[in-house]
Amino acid sequence: GQQVMQIPQYQHVQEGEDFTTYCNSSTTLSNIQWYKQRPGGHPVFLIQLVKSGEVKKQKRLTFQFGEAKKNSSLHITATQTTDVGTYFCAGPTGSNYKLTFGKGTLLTVNP
């Protein structure tokens, strides 16, 4: 079946270092979304990318959607302790009725 794969599974950084998580789909996606889940919390929507090659920024976060619409990345510049959490990518697979999530990347930040 259609899969959404995400790497790395874990990433530990020193505060101030950059961080990147990558997402790959086995099929072309109509859009891709990114979510953040704080420890003990629930996933919260960050952003959606729709266009091939799209790049969006939210303060220190940069999101990219690949030209083939099969991969995406989230880059955080100069991490802060508030960035701690698990970052998930998700894409509609089959139809827009099913949202398939990657396994997530757990980011920990050492102050």
Place this chain on the structure above:
Amino acid sequence: NAGVTQTPKFQVLKTGQSMTLQCAQDMNHEYMSWYRQDPGMGLRLIHYSVGAGITDQGEVPNGYNVSRSTTEDFPLRLLSAAPSQTSVYFCATWITGVLNTEAFFGQGTRLTVV
């Protein structure tokens, strides 16, 4: 406007017991779904519904039943709980459509089966 409300927040069951996890939304979203989250496994889709009266299976449906009699509610039933169902369960809703697929999650139900 409460968004997505899940109850209970925590539950401990004995093997073989049954229970229903409740999910209610007040955003008039067509789509509702249940995910389970286990360490290292991400969010796995259990069942989903695209509207009242319509449900379908996701990736890991065995051991769970759902129904959708109203737009607002989408309960998840465990008929005979097993230790393998120990997990955190999230209900999520959204409006379908390519340009607007943002999912809203409930706070989660942490279930332990002993």
